[in-house]
Amino acid sequence: MSDLSDFADQLHTDVVSDMAESFFGGRKELDVALEAYSGMVKELLPVIEHMFQAAATLRLLLLDDAGVDAFCVELGIDPSRIPQAEGAPILVRESLPFSLTGGGRFHDCVTFAYQGLYDAIREYLHGRHYNDPDQPGRKRLTMHYRRLREIAEIINEKIHKANNERSVSSVLREVKRLDPVQMEREEMLGDVVYGDGCEKDPDMCFVPIDFAGYQFPEVEELPSPKEVRPAVKRFCSRFYAERKDEVRGAIDVFVGR
Numbered sequence: 001m002s003d004l005s006d007f008a009d010q011l012h013t014d015v016v017s018d019m020a021e022s023f024f025g026g027r028k029e030l031d032v033a034l035e036a037y038s039g040m041v042k043e044l045l046p047v048i049e050h051m052f053q054a055a056a057t058l059r060l061l062l063l064d065d066a067g068v069d070a071f072c073v074e075l076g077i078d079p080s081r082i083p084q085a086e087g088a089p090i091l092v093r094e095s096l097p098f099s100l101t102g103g104g105r106f107h108d109c110v111t112f113a114y115q116g117l118y119d120a121i122r123e124y125l126h127g128r129h130y131n132d133p134d135q136p137g138r139k140r141l142t143m144h145y146r147r148l149r150e151i152a153e154i155i156n157e158k159i160h161k162a163n164n165e166r167s168v169s170s171v172l173r174e175v176k177r178l179d180p181v182q183m184e185r186e187e188m189l190g191d192v193v194y195g196d197g198c199e200k201d202p203d204m205c206f207v208p209i210d211f212a213g214y215q216f217p218e219v220e221e222l223p224s225p226k227e228v229r230p231a232v233k234r235f236c237s238r239f240y241a242e243r244k245d246e247v248r249g250a251i252d253v254f255v256g257r
Contacts, residue, residue, distance in 0.1 A: 030162055030206055033155050037209060040151065043143040047124050048217060049088075054120040056085035058113040061106070061250050063243065074235040075228045081220050082117070091116060092256040106247050107236040109254050111225070114232060118222045125221060145216055152209040159206040 059082065062068045072079040093112055099105040122128075127144035141147075225232075240247050 030158060037151060037155060040143050040148055041214065044148060051120040051124045052083060052085045052088040053091050054117040055083040056088040057090040058082065058117050059085060060090050060253060061110050061113055063246055063250060067239065070239065071235050074231045075223065077223065081222060083217060083219055093254060094256050096255065102248065103237055103240040106240045106251060107233060109251055110232060110236050115225045118225055121219050121221055124219065149211055152211040156208045159208050163205045
């Protein structure tokens, strides 16, 4: 009988040990995931900054809101798809292909600026492939908006499970169920009853990632430069003729004069 009792005690100890290892291991995993997520957010910030610089560059050449509206009408897109970029510095391009006319030079500038914004928005939304410096021949993808949103959803699902299915109170309740004598004694004495989820242990709950709280820019992809090339050419020809002096000043800023 003593051997059976010893076996039962050892089994109880092993089960409790496994539960504790699973519980604390799961919490450690979430701690690491949340810390890593903060690092991912920081990786995206320069991409956002570059996107706003690219938008500021195109807006410089389009002069003002009226110019942006006219450009977007020509391209058949809503002006809101050109991000606002107040206060962002432009991306100076010090060299341009040779052009015989001012209108041709303006067309080259707008073409480069539009391509830059198109690329910047795609990188923000989908990432950009680059060579892995640690593993030659392997490609990696930069952090981007959609991946960050998906990872937040995955982590929040794990947090919900940890807070509701593997909370401190639920684990303690399971441990107590392994010791009927102790449970009976506590029920007789009216000891603490462990509730469900985080109701009884809010300080031990994980806080879900508030993705909306980051206020990442909501942007849409632009039409490809190849697709809008004829429309850009028509716009530049007309716009340069209408606002030549202002356009020349913007070109000087664009090339860093």
